[in-house]
Amino acid sequence: MTKTGVFLCNCYGEIGKVIDLESIRKRLEADPAVDFVSVRESLCMPGDAAEARALVCGRGIGKVLLGACSPYGRMEMVRLALAKEGVDVRTVRAVDLREGCAWVHGKDPAGATRKAANQLDMELAFLQNMRDSKDVAVRIQQGALVIGAGPAGLSAACGLARLGFPVHLIDRGTSPGGLLNMVTRVYPSDVPGPEKLAALVAETRSNPLIRFYGKTKVASVRGYAGDFKVALAGPEGKTTLRVGAVVLATGARLLFPQGLYGYGKLKGVITQMEMERQFAAGKPACQSAVFIQCVGARNAERPYCSTICCPLSLKNAMRIVDEIPGAKATVLHRDIMTPGSVLEAYYRKALRMGVQFIRFDADRPPEARGDGQVSAVDVFDAINGTTRTIETDLLVLSTPLVADPESAALARMLEIPVDRHGFIAEVYPVHPVETRNDGVFICGTARWPVSSDQAVAQGEAAAVKAASFLGRQTVPALSMSRVPGTKLGHAEADASACTGCGNCVAVCPYSACKLQRTGNRSVSRVIKVRCKACGSCASVCPNGAMQIPEQNYRVTGEMIRRAFREVP
Amino acid sequence: MAGNRKTILVVGGGVAGISAALDIAAGGHRVHLVEKNDDLGGQVAKLDKFYPTDHCAFCPLWTEIRRCKESEAVTIHTLSRVETLEQAEGRHRAVILESAPVVDPALCIYCGRCEAACPKGAARPIWEHAYPPVYCIDRERCGDCRACMEACPTKAIAFDRDERKITVDADEVIWAAGFDEVSLAPMKEYGWGTHPDILTSLEFEAWKAEAGDNRGKILRRSDRAVPRSIAFIQCAGARDLRFLPYCSAVCCMHALKQAQWVKRRNPAVDCVILYTDLRTVGRDYYEYALRDFNGNGVRLVRGRPSMIHPLPGGGIAVRYEDTSTGRREIRKFDMVVLNGNLKPSLPSRPAPEARPERGDEGFVSPTAVSCGFVMEPADVTESAIQASSAALRSILGTRG
Numbered sequence: 001m002t003k004t005g006v007f008l009c010n011c012y013g014e015i016g017k018v019i020d021l022e023s024i025r026k027r028l029e030a031d032p033a034v035d036f037v038s039v040r041e042s043l044c045m046p047g048d049a050a051e052a053r054a055l056v057c058g059r060g061i062g063k064v065l066l067g068a069c070s071p072y073g074r075m076e077m078v079r080l081a082l083a084k085e086g087v088d089v090r091t092v093r094a095v096d097l098r099e100g101c102a103w104v105h106g107k108d109p110a111g112a113t114r115k116a117a118n119q120l121d122m123e124l125a126f127l128q129n130m131r132d133s134k135d136v137a138v139r140i141q142q143g144a145l146v147i148g149a150g151p152a153g154l155s156a157a158c159g160l161a162r163l164g165f166p167v168h169l170i171d172r173g174t175s176p177g178g179l180l181n182m183v184t185r186v187y188p189s190d191v192p193g194p195e196k197l198a199a200l201v202a203e204t205r206s207n208p209l210i211r212f213y214g215k216t217k218v219a220s221v222r223g224y225a226g227d228f229k230v231a232l233a234g235p236e237g238k239t240t241l242r243v244g245a246v247v248l249a250t251g252a253r254l255l256f257p258q259g260l261y262g263y264g265k266l267k268g269v270i271t272q273m274e275m276e277r278q279f280a281a282g283k284p285a286c287q288s289a290v291f292i293q294c295v296g297a298r299n300a301e302r303p304y305c306s307t308i309c310c311p312l313s314l315k316n317a318m319r320i321v322d323e324i325p326g327a328k329a330t331v332l333h334r335d336i337m338t339p340g341s342v343l344e345a346y347y348r349k350a351l352r353m354g355v356q357f358i359r360f361d362a363d364r365p366p367e368a369r370g371d372g373q374v375s376a377v378d379v380f381d382a383i384n385g386t387t388r389t390i391e392t393d394l395l396v397l398s399t400p401l402v403a404d405p406e407s408a409a410l411a412r413m414l415e416i417p418v419d420r421h422g423f424i425a426e427v428y429p430v431h432p433v434e435t436r437n438d439g440v441f442i443c444g445t446a447r448w449p450v451s452s453d454q455a456v457a458q459g460e461a462a463a464v465k466a467a468s469f470l471g472r473q474t475v476p477a478l479s480m481s482r483v484p485g486t487k488l489g490h491a492e493a494d495a496s497a498c499t500g501c502g503n504c505v506a507v508c509p510y511s512a513c514k515l516q517r518t519g520n521r522s523v524s525r526v527i528k529v530r531c532k533a534c535g536s537c538a539s540v541c542p543n544g545a546m547q548i549p550e551q552n553y554r555v556t557g558e559m560i561r562r563a564f565r566e567v568p
Numbered sequence: 569m570a571g572n573r574k575t576i577l578v579v580g581g582g583v584a585g586i587s588a589a590l591d592i593a594a595g596g597h598r599v600h601l602v603e604k605n606d607d608l609g610g611q612v613a614k615l616d617k618f619y620p621t622d623h624c625a626f627c628p629l630w631t632e633i634r635r636c637k638e639s640e641a642v643t644i645h646t647l648s649r650v651e652t653l654e655q656a657e658g659r660h661r662a663v664i665l666e667s668a669p670v671v672d673p674a675l676c677i678y679c680g681r682c683e684a685a686c687p688k689g690a691a692r693p694i695w696e697h698a699y700p701p702v703y704c705i706d707r708e709r710c711g712d713c714r715a716c717m718e719a720c721p722t723k724a725i726a727f728d729r730d731e732r733k734i735t736v737d738a739d740e741v742i743w744a745a746g747f748d749e750v751s752l753a754p755m756k757e758y759g760w761g762t763h764p765d766i767l768t769s770l771e772f773e774a775w776k777a778e779a780g781d782n783r784g785k786i787l788r789r790s791d792r793a794v795p796r797s798i799a800f801i802q803c804a805g806a807r808d809l810r811f812l813p814y815c816s817a818v819c820c821m822h823a824l825k826q827a828q829w830v831k832r833r834n835p836a837v838d839c840v841i842l843y844t845d846l847r848t849v850g851r852d853y854y855e856y857a858l859r860d861f862n863g864n865g866v867r868l869v870r871g872r873p874s875m876i877h878p879l880p881g882g883g884i885a886v887r888y889e890d891t892s893t894g895r896r897e898i899r900k901f902d903m904v905v906l907n908g909n910l911k912p913s914l915p916s917r918p919a920p921e922a923r924p925e926r927g928d929e930g931f932v933s934p935t936a937v938s939c940g941f942v943m944e945p946a947d948v949t950e951s952a953i954q955a956s957s958a959a960l961r962s963i964l965g966t967r968g
Contacts, residue, residue, distance in 0.1 A: 012721035014679050045722065046674065073678060074700045080638060162964050163595070298854055307849040335845035340945045341814035341929050344807065361892070383891050419851065429621065429949045430583070430628040433956065448851045454953070461956030464963070468594030483635055 002062045003035035004127050006120070007052060009043045009068035011098055018102035020113045024067075027117060027567075033128050035061050044074040049081035056087060063127045064092040067120055070099040083485065090132070090550075093123040117567045125558035131549035133489030136528050137474040138226035141244040142166060144466055145230055147218060147410065150178025152444025152455035152462075153249030154200040159463025160247075161209040165470050168241055169204060170216040170232060172406075176201045178251050184279040186452050187315040188346045196452065213239070217406075221246070221413045224529045225439025226475055245439050245466040246414060248424060249459060250407045252445035255296045255399035261368045262395070268374040269395045272312050279319065286327060286394035289320045290377045292366055293333040297400035299362070304421055306400030307449040310337040313398050314346055317355040330356040330390050332366050332379050358390075359383050368395055401449040414440050415511040423448050433462045436510060438480060438530065441466050477528040489550040490531035491538060497545035498523040504537035504546050513537055513546075573597055576962045577662050577736055579650055580744035580913070582610020583948055584940025586632050587955035588742050588962075593641035595963055600736045601636065602645045602664055604915070606694045606704045608633045610746050611941075612948060613695050614770060616777035619825040619947075620856040626697035626779075634699045645734065649915060653741070653922040660738045665917075668729030670705040675724035678702065682716035682725060691716050696779040740962035743924050743938035744955065745913040747945075752909050755811055758804050760906055763878035764789040769800075769822055769907045776829065786833050788902055790882075795902035797838040799886050800827055801873055806908030807844060814929050817945035819907035820847045824857050826905065827866040839866045840901075842873060842888055850949060876904055912942045937961050 006028050010016040025037045036059060042048055043066065056064055064087065069075050075094045083089045097116050105112035142165060146157040149171035157169040169176070176197070180186065183193035194201075204210045216234035223229045228246055232239040254273055257263045263271075268286075270278070278284040291313040297306050310333065317329035331350075336357065338347040351357070359382045360366055366379040376391045403422025411418050416435040419425045424442045427434045433441050443458035444450065450458065469475075481487035491512070493504075500522035504513040512530035515522040524546065526537075537546040544553055574597045578585045581603030589599040601608070615625040636642050647667040654661045671682070678701040682691040690709035694702050705716065705725070717725045749768055752760035759766050765788050767775065778784035788795045800823040805811045820843065827839040846868065848854040859865070871888040879885050883900040890897055912930045915923075924936030932938035939954035940946055946954060 011677060012679065014677070042677070042722070044677065069677075072697075072699075072701070076634070077700055159960050159964075162966075163960075303855050303858065304852075305849050305854045335847065337845065337847050337849050339815050339817035339847045339849060341927075341931050342944060344813070344815040345929075348813070359891075383894075385894055423851070428628060429618065430587075430632070430952055432949045432953050449849075457957040458953055460960045461953045464591050464595065464956045464960040468591065471594075471596055483631060484638070 004033055004063040004065050004124060005035050005056050005059060005061050006037045006065045006067065007043060008037065008039045009066070009097070010039060010041050011069060012041060015068075015097050015102045018106050018109050018112050019097060019116050020109065023113065024117055024120065028120065028124075031124065033124055035059055043068050043078050044081070049078065049085045052082065053085040053087050062088070062091055065120065065123055065127060066092065066094040067097045067116065068094065070096040073099060080485075089485065091127065091130075093127055095119045095123050114567045118563055118565065121562040121565065122559040125562050126551075126555050129552065129554040129558055131552060133478065133492065133528075133549045135476050135478045137476045138224070138529050139474050140226040140470060140472055141228070141242045142470060143168060143241070143243045144245045144247060144470060145170070145228070145241060145243045146247045146249060148178065148249035148251055148444070148446065149173070149176035149204070149212065150249060150251045150444060150455065151180055151197060151200075151452045152251070152446075152459040153178070153247065154197060154204065155456040155459030156247045156249055156441075156443055156462045156466075157210055157459075158200050158203045158207070159460045160467060160470075161203070161207045163463065163467045165209065165467060167210045168213065168232075168243065169210055170213040170218070170234075172215065172217055174214045176204055176212060180452055182273060182280075183276050185315060185319065187311045188342050189453075190315070193452075218410060218413065224527050225437070225469065225480070226529065228439065244470045245441065247441045247443065247459075247462045247466055248407070248410060248414065248416075248446055249442070249444045249462070250404060250410060250446045252401040252407075252423070252449065253404050255302075255402045257295050257397045257399050260295055261292060261366070261397055262370065262374060263397060266368060266370045266374045266395075267372060268370070268393055269368060269397065271397055271399055272309070272316065275316055275396050279316075283323055284320070284394060286320070286324065286392075288328045288330070288390070288392040289317065289394040289396060290390055290392040291317055291329070291331045291396045291398060292377075293331065293398045294362070295397040295399045298334065302400060302402070302421065304400070305337055307337065308451055309398035309400060311343055311346060311451065313396070314338070314350045314355070316396065318350050318353050321353050321355055328354075328356065330358060330392070332358050332360055332377070334360060334362060358388065401445055404446065407446045416440055416442075433458055433465055439469060475529075477531070480529055481532070488533040489548045490528045490533055491526045491535075491546055491548050493524040493526055494545040494547070495523045497543045499543060499545075500524065501542065503540040503542070507536040507540050509534065509536065574739040574963060575600070575737065576959075577650070577660060577738035577741045578602065578744055579741065579915070580610065580746050580940070580942070581605075581608040581644070581646070582744065582746040582940060582951075583612045583629065583632070584746065584942075584946075584951040584955045585610070585742070585744035586636055587952045588744060588939055588959045589642050590632065590635055590639070591956050591959035592963060593639045595959070597641065597963060599642045600645065600662075600664070600738065601642055602648045602650055604647070604649055606646055606669060607698050607702070608636060608644065608646070609695065609698075611770070613697070614774060616773055616779070617825060617829060619821045620850070620852045622825070622829070630697055630699055637699065649917045651733070651917055653918040660741050662736045662738060662741070664734045664736060666732045666734055668731070670707070670725055670727055670729070671703045672724045672726070673700065673702045675722045676702045677722055677724075679721065681719040681721065685715040685719035687711065687713065687715065740937060740965060741924075742958050742962050743932050743936055743942055744940045744958070745915055745942045747910045747941040748913045750805060750812065750909045750911045752805050752906060755805050755808075757873065757875050758801065758906055759876035759878065759884070759904070763884060765795075765884060765903045766876065766878070767903070767905055768909060769819065769826065769905050772826060772903075772905045776826070784833065786830050786837060794834065795837055797840070797901045798827070798830060798903040798905060799884075799899075799901040800839065800841040800905045800907060801876070801886075802841065802843040802907050803872060804906035804908045806910070812909070812911060812929075814945065815847065816908050816910045817847070817950075818910070818947045821850070821853055821856065821947065823905070823907050824848075824866065828859060831866060841866060841868050842871050842886075843868060844870070844872055850947070910941070910945070
């Protein structure tokens with residue numbers, strides 16, 4: 001058994017003034033697992049790491065125990081300095097003697113010393129009983145799959161290709177563009193939708209690194225970050241690909257307002273998309289247009305704001321006022337959602353152009369009137385407290401973007417979660433295009449309703465994140481951690497002890513545990529690239545078959561035993 | 569990775585600048601990250617909580633800062649500014665003026681002896697969650713007695729370290745200078761500066777912070793008594809053609825977060841948000857606004873105050889029209905929190921002609937690469953997206 005070298009830091013008296021380091025030194029030296037104990041004034045000053053390394057190497061030992069400050073103090077810097085000196089920090093353990101012992105128990109030196117001794121004992125037990133996770137390296141497949149060729153997917157695909165990575169871009173439509181192909185003008189720049197994407201679409205043809213597959217869907221996905229095996233179903237049958245990363249940009253759908261405000265019964269009651277079609281065919285034939293916001297949104301069924309509907313109505317209301325002489329446009333809203341500088345200026349522009357805005361309460365929605373054809377809208381004006389009647393020949397319903405069930409099915413295939421509205425969830429708000437499954441990235445309205453500009457930015461963000469992953473040749477599974485060098489290990493299943501109960505599969509937040517059929521029984525297997533060493537599987541395994549070698553049950557048991565051991 | 573190894577200069581070490589720097593570094597390129605303050609973190613480092621998770625703000629930020637500091641590809645310049653910036657042959661030559669900190673982070677062990685020794689209260693931690701934790705000396709409070717130097721066991725403190733000038737040749741510059749609070753003193757109706765219980769939202773965030781002096785207790789600033797009522801005023805100075813015409817985008821959610829936090833800490837405090845439009849466009853934001861604590865929720869009133877004034881007998885009068893009833897009200901509150909007075913940060917250096925072009929409202933125009941609030945009002949999520957997008961554009965050398 002390899003012995004352990006112990007360094008105790010006095011921290012210029014911060015530790016030694018409370019904790020009796022001399023008695024601790026004597027105790028540890030009496031432990032047969034300890035090779036040496038070195039009490040030092042500091043461990044984090046320039047030169048300290050080199051001295052520590054010299055001592056460790058000179059004694060030919062592989063395990064190091066540090067008693068110093070907290071990991072939120074300078075301990076991580078000490079570990080980093082040791083790593084730079086060439087010490088394998090996976091076998092370096094640290095005990096917080098300063099913040100956690102000397103400082104908080106300053107009035108009880110004997111108690112602080114006992115606690116310090118117990119904690120050092122515990123980590124000694126860790127070092128003596130730990131085993132090493134066998135690491136595996138993933139060979140990164142250089143290509144990426146981008147699903148969906150709307151603004152987000154196009155921008156992700158072009159971004160990746162410009163960075164030099166081969167991209168397979170698929171879409172269920174025949175050509176790229178997505179929802180934007182149907183939009184005659186895009187807010188706030190007011191350029192036609194197809195024109196906005198023209199450069200990106202042209203690039204999918206001109207850049208040899210991009211291959212576009214029209215009328216194609218994903219049939220199945222297997223594998224993990226760095227090596228996904230994807231089957232595509234397209235007009236030419238099935239195609240199989242191996243890619244290192246997947247970008248999901250499948251977009252969303254617009255809610256169809258059946259039965260709301262006379263839609264489907266009254267002529268002249270249309271959706272925003274139908275209005276786009278009227279603009280595409282020429283000008284809508286109307287002298288007055290009324291827009292109703294939050295149709296089927298911000299209610300009990302869909303308690304969210306769909307982001308794009310307010311600016312969309314502003315744009316179309318301005319077009320009515322601008323393009324049809326003498327026409328009036330009125331927007332009935334609950335809150336005008338134009339956050340920021342650009343959209344707020346867009347709102348002010350609409351006000352200046354004479355678009356009328358009337359605020360209504362959710363519990364007193366407007367009512368459409370008419371006989372066959374819409375003729376007027378009654379609305380209770382929440383500001384002046386009167387019911388107003390607006391004569392109109394066109395009623396435009398602003399419906400929200402809703403999650404596409406196809407995206408949810410894809411999310412299941414890619415083993416990433418969706419939120420309660422069906423949109424695909426990011427791993428954390430600070431990492432908005434990354435998902436719980438490393439190597440899978442999300443952007444655009446499949447993630448959450450956004451404008452086309454935001455979708456393009458998210459596509460670029462997904463490209464840069466995917467590229468930083470694809471840029472490496474091989475990735476060791478132990479390096480798959482947000483902070484490099486901090487992953488403890490990964491879980492390993494002991495096939496001889498596993499009964500195939502599936503508890504681990506149910507609890508693993510990263511879908512790293514899989515049941516695999518061998519002979520006539522199922523046993524659990526861990527995808528090491530996905531495992532984050534959280535230990536959930538080990539804690540629910542009834543047989544101790546699932547273990548993280550570093551923190552195996554011997555380690556935990558011995559640590560607990562020592563935590564409560566009487567220290568003389 | 570295709571192409572050469574590039575060098576990118578990132579101006580601003582807040583969440584946008586940090587995110588951009590990390591993405592550029594992960595792509596195999598070099599970054600010089602310039603931050604004017606003692607440490608990275610920017611405005612987000614001042615936040616106690618994030619919306620809509622209500623999680624501590626420091627933890628994810630701490631992780632990103634740590635990754636930056638441990639990255640070989642990122643050179644961090646704190647207490648620094650870009651003094652000059654010149655363009656030649658498509659490259660940018662920047663001269664960075666870097667002040668040395670009085671307390672050397674490589675030597676400070678955070679023992680706090682300088683703080684105990686300082687008679688003026690000038691020695692203090694940079695911020696509660698700095699990585700690694702380091703003290704700094706507030707030069708404005710410092711009485712030059714040097715007692716801290718005597719007390720420091722590692723000789724980390726020196727007052728005479730020289731400024732350094734560092735020349736960096738960068739392929740691209742990313743502007744990520746974030747935002748500043750604008751003084752609301754010119755907007756007299758908000759009463760800011762006339763009473764300690766009229767605070768801006770960032771002042772209130774620090775005042776109520778769990779890691780702050782009050783350890784999360786909700787107290788009045790005037791007498792440290794428990795307030796009975798708090799008014800959160802939205803669009804204070806914003807969406808106002810006399811002052812800031814734009815919407816600061818983050819304030820509705822920020823006020824909801826603070827008001828709900830107050831309710832969680834002390835349900836007896838009456839919290840009223842006076843808003844114009846409740847802008848809750850992100851994931852889970854609208855439901856966040858609908859949340860209710862203990863059946864005694866935050867009250868949302870649509871209206872914008874015309875006058876906020878301290879009362880002689882204590883308390884603060886707020887006059888507003890509740891637009892849902894049309895009634896003009898004057899109500900007494902114990903505290904008033906003002907939200908909205910944020911403007912894109914405008915560093916005094918480099919010279920105006922070397923700075924990026926800005927639009928009428930002060931935001932960096934798309935002719936330069938930028939991200940975060942300096943480009944367009946943005947919260948953490950938006951800033952992170954823009955930062956990654958800016959990282960890509962800077963690596964590829966594309967604009968707009």
